[in-house]
Amino acid sequence: MMMKSGTSATAPGIAQSPSSLGHGLSCRHSVQFYYDDQFLVRSVCDFLEIALTSGRSAIVVATREHRFDCAECLREKGIDLTRAIEEGRYLALDASETLDQFMVDGTPDPKRFEQVIGDIIAVSSSCGACERKSADQKVAIFGEMVALLLQRGEIQAALQLERLWNGISARFSFDLLCGYRISSFDHPAHREFFHRICAEHDVVIPAEGYAERGGENDRLRTIALLQQTEQVLNKQVVERELAQAQNREAEHQKQQLLKEVRKHEAVEEELRKFTRRLLTARDEEQRHIAAELHENMAQLVAALSVYFGVLHQEKASLNPRLARAVASSRSVSDSLLSEIRKLSRLLHPPTLDDMGIGSALKEYVAHINRQGTRVQLEVSPHLGRFNRELEITVYRIVEEALDDASRRSTNTATTVRLMRSDSSLLLEIESPQGPSNNPDGSHRPETRLTGIHERVMEHRGSVHFTSTPSGTLISVTLPLEARTQTSPPATITPLLQKTA
Known part of the structure; x- marks a missing residue:
């Protein structure tokens, strides 16, 4: 009991009710x-x-x-x-x-x-x-x-x-x-x-x-118990403050870690954007170079080959040495024209723009089969045409996947399937797992996987890489609806031009 000065109590330390106090x-x-x-x-x-x-x-x-x-x-x-x-x-x-x-x-x-x-x-x-x-x-x-x-x-x-x-x-x-x-x-x-x-x-x-009733010993015992309880509570307060300080430190470290993670995520996102712009710029630059080779360089070499053909027709009037030089020059010009046209097709096949992805893939598969790589192509009938960016993406994905498959020595053919549904374009590439032809013996799939992944993400599609008993299965789904966001046009800087 606590009392102001001037009040009275019947006994020290007794908590009295109002009815027991004096007036x-x-x-x-x-x-x-x-x-x-x-x-x-x-x-x-x-x-x-x-x-x-x-x-x-x-x-x-x-x-x-x-x-x-x-x-x-x-x-x-x-x-x-x-x-x-x-x-x-x-x-x-x-x-x-x-x-x-x-x-x-x-x-x-x-x-x-x-x-x-x-x-x-x-x-x-x-x-x-x-x-x-x-x-x-x-x-x-x-x-x-x-x-x-x-x-x-x-x-x-x-x-x-x-x-x-x-x-x-x-x-x-x-x-x-x-x-x-x-x-x-x-x-x-x-x-x-x-x-x-x-x-x-x-x-x-x-x-x-x-203890309102009882002797002095009971009240002292109660006070001692209260003092012991106070010590327990004080210790709990100290422990709680220590735990709170540790929690604050942990929270601070967590926030710092989150900042670092967000910073790394931002850097990775910028790298992904740069990779997408680089791929787009490379495709555009290859298309531009292919057009230049096909429309300018090939035409000049073809004209040169025609001139050599005219001279070859007049070989009877030429001395034997000059006739042999004309024949050799005609053969070289024909070979050069063939290589230019092949390089133009590899950089950007004109069939892709003229007849669509189905015909372009058939032409490309036939070309690499002639080089010794076994590829089976399955294209659904009535595939139809798509926008140019989507067709280029599919072509480059197949090109990168088959380029990796061609580096392996295996007797099993790589299978490429291209299908469409009402809302998406489906692509599957099933390649065997064989010994690598790389100098260091590694397959280095991460490069092609990154390129394929970024190309698919550019069209807001999905890609899955699955290991099978016979090799690797790449499953790509690309939506056919118009993209809600388009990437900014790629700027052909000297660095990008050199890389392309």
Whole structure:
């Protein structure tokens, strides 16, 4: 129990109820802490019973549940509440409604408080059984308005209201009992506020569980247990603060790691974009070079071959040495024209633009089969035509996959299947797994896989690389609908031109 100077107690360290204290002061301001509502109701009823049985007035300013429980408890104690109410000696008010009468902008207004509460106390005092103004005629008041403010989180308003109760005691004679649920002070930040609440009261009554009865030894034992509990709680607080510090450090490291991951992801995304632009630029540059070879260089070499043909027809009029030179030059020009046309087809087959992906793949497969690589091509009938970018993508994927397959020594043919559905173009390339012809003995599939993957992603498709008992299966799905986003046109820089 905590008491202000000037109050008395029957024994040191005993937490007394308001009913057991002396009445040496004109007013007494007490606070009852509690865990259980029923304990509070019993304590309040003991407090009110003394006033009502002695003919004094009692005021209850509480919540609806506590008003009802107090009334039932008083009736069980034999108090005739009906008569007390008729005489004006028992008044039950709602805490929230009463509080609203003097609160202004979240703060209790002193003038309104004195007017509202002063009128209530004055009326109740005038209804007492005796007219002699003695300590026995003090009004007994139980109030929960301050506790209600605390529940709302309005701590400063609660403290100010406690001070207003102390201030109004200079005008009226009353015993005031406040009730606080002890669980409302369950945070370390509430410690100072708890002390300030206690300081505003003449008598502080502990919650249930404290040894109100018993000898000094029982009270000392209780104090020792509380001290031990405090040590446990202090240690838990230290451990919790340490854990929180570790969590903050871990969270900081996590955020740093996430930043690094995002940075790497951004770099990888830029690399992917650059790779796509590079592939697009290479395709365009190859197409441009193929067109130049086919339309300019091939035409010049063809004209030169024609000229040599004319000279060859006049070989009878030429000396033997010159005739042999003309024949050799004609053969070289024909071979050069053939190589130029073959190079042009390899860079960008004209069949791809003229007849579509199906015919271009047939021509390409026939060419590499003549070179010794075994490839089977399966193209669904009525394949149709697609936009130029999509056809170039399919052609380059097949070209890169077959180029890797041609580096292996195997007797098993590589199978290429090209099909279409209503919404997508399907490509499958099943290649055998044979010994590598690379100088270092490695297959180095990552290069072609990266190129194939980036080409597929450019069209928002999907690609799967599956290992089979006989080799590797590449499954590509390319949507046929128009792409929602298009890549910016590739800029042919000197670096890209050199790479292409």
